[in-house]
Amino acid sequence: MADPLYLGAYASLKERIEDGTWAEGDRLPTQAELTADLGISAITLKRAMDMLRDEGYVTARPRRGTVVTPRAARTRPRAEVPTIGYVTPSMDDVFGTPLLIGLARATQGRANLTFALSDGVRAREEEAIEQHLAHDVGAVILLPTTSRWIAPAVLDLAARHFPTVIVDRTMAGLPVSTVTSDNVAGGRMATEHLFQNGHRRIGLVHSASPVSTVDERRAGYIRAHAAEGIRPDPAADLAEVHSMSAEPQADAAQDVIALRAFVADHPSLTGYVVAEYRAAVLLARAAADLGRRVPEDLSIVCFDAPDPSLDPRLNFTHIRQDQERLGATAVELALNQIAEPGAIDKVVIPVSLIEGRTVTGLPGSGTGT
Known part of the structure; x- marks a missing residue:
């Protein structure tokens, strides 16, 4: 035959x-x-x-x-296990390092892991993806710089049904697997915690970064207000923290000046939901410059925070993302696609509220101080 x-x-x-x-x-x-x-x-x-x-x-x-x-x-001899390439804008102990630990632990004995930093630059993100592909990786895990621009390399991966997992971003309409934290629930949880402590006038502070995580946290903040029967004040929403953007338009000192002006202009706000930890640090610094103490005069709930044993002064009440689980789940989704091309899944990981020392109950809240 x-x-x-x-x-x-x-x-x-x-x-x-x-x-x-x-x-x-x-x-x-x-x-x-x-x-x-x-x-x-x-x-x-x-x-x-x-x-x-x-x-x-x-x-x-x-x-x-x-x-x-x-x-x-x-x-060269072919590897007995696949190689998974990871591309991320940055990495530190607040967000990124625990996620990498989750990736590393989940790949032990099952896959090789390589990673590259894009530094939040789109061209470098593209280059890092192409370098991984040139080295015959079996899957790509990507934490994109932005949710509002999809790298041509990612579009190509999706078109070819190449095993691809997007981490910490919601990419509407893109046929790839994703794993994210429940950021909407986190934003609502942070706001409700302030309501439960008697705060009725709550501000929102976040960066101008075009990422889905910030949008989702803001949505949670709005939903918590709706559930409480309170209309959020649009003027209490500050999206002008620029030093943490992928391509910063200001440094931290300039952001503190802007935050100081915002706090001074909104003396009735007693609590803040802050979408990023570093913005919360800058907000606390700006409040201190005005003689307002945290939490005695101003309560703050943020997302993510380092272990308070590293610096007890920065023991923020915060929404904790299970970063190791994010990383481990990304590996599972990648391996699933290697074994079964075209196996697309969307996973949302629950978050939790960790109480620190940056929230106090107002008189009449029944929570104490």
Whole structure:
């Protein structure tokens, strides 16, 4: 019986690579050109190309197409476990390091893990994704710089059904797996905690970063007001903290000046929900400059915070994201897609409120001080 057509196509393409018709780094002809040349269908060509990729002869590059890999890459032993590439804008003990720990623990004995920092720069994010793909990763886990711009490399991954997981961002309409914290619930929980402590005039402080997490936390803040029968004051919503944006438009000192003016202009606000920990630190500094103490004169609930044993003065009441679980879940979603291409899932991880020393009960709240 004759060999299946895709095996003949595979053999023909492989021969052209080995005899130098296509040299290392050359881009292969387009799908239309190859199917016409070989007299086969697009499905048959795909099976042949998949075999060449599996054996390391070619690799897909965003915006370039399929290219011939170096000979050394074809002869090296193939890994027994897949490699997962992780790309993130930044990493520190407040947010990022615990997530990486979750990734590392979940991949032990199951996958190799590599990671790259984009520093919040779109071009570097693109470059990091392409570098991972050039090294034959089996999946990409990405914490995008923004939710309102999708890197062309990510669109290409989605179009090819390449195993991809987006972390900490909601990407509407993009057919990839995602894992996020329940930021809406977190925003509501933070606001309700202030209401329960007698605060009725509550401000919201967040960065101008175009990310879904901030939008979702703001939505939770608004829902808590609605449930309490209180209309939130639009003037009490400050979105002008710029030093934490991916591409900062101001430094921390300038943000403190802006926050100081905001607090001074809104003396009736007794509590604040702050969408990011560093913004909460700046807010506390601005309040201190005005002679307002935290929590005696101003209560603050933020998202994420370092271990208070590192600095008891910064023991913020905060919404805690289970970052290690975020990382571990991202790995599970990536491995699921490697085993079953096209297996898309959306996972939301619960959050919790951790009481610190930055909230006090107002007289009549029944919570004490």
